[in-house]
Amino acid sequence: MRVVIEVAHILIGLVAAVLIAWAAAWSYPRATDDIWLVAFACMAAVVLMGIGPVRRAYAPDRAKLDPESGDTVNG
Numbered sequence: 785m786r787v788v789i790e791v792a793h794i795l796i797g798l799v800a801a802v803l804i805a806w807a808a809a810w811s812y813p814r815a816t817d818d819i820w821l822v823a824f825a826c827m828a829a830v831v832l833m834g835i836g837p838v839r840r841a842y843a844p845d846r847a848k849l850d851p852e853s854g855d856t857v858n859g
Contacts (some may be wrong), residue, residue, distance in 0.1 A: 786841035794834035801827045 805823030809816040 787838060790834065790838045790841045793837070794831060797830040797834070798827050801830060822854050 789852045801823055805819055805826075812819070834852075
């Protein structure tokens with residue numbers, strides 16, 4: 785569940801970046817290419833900054849899913 789929450793945070797950040805870039809490009813059409821270039825760089829940064837929290841969230845979630853050594857059926 786933690787991983788899902790962290791991925792949702794990344795997706796929300798990407799949506800926010802797209803909306804801000806769209807509004808900025810709409811309001812200043814002469815710089816549309818530059819605005820989208822910066823927006824794509826920001827979206828890449830959002831994804832890169834989200835990798836660490838996703839990895840930290842994955843460890844406890846995986847530990848929950850792995851069977852404990854004493855509970856195995858075959859030994």
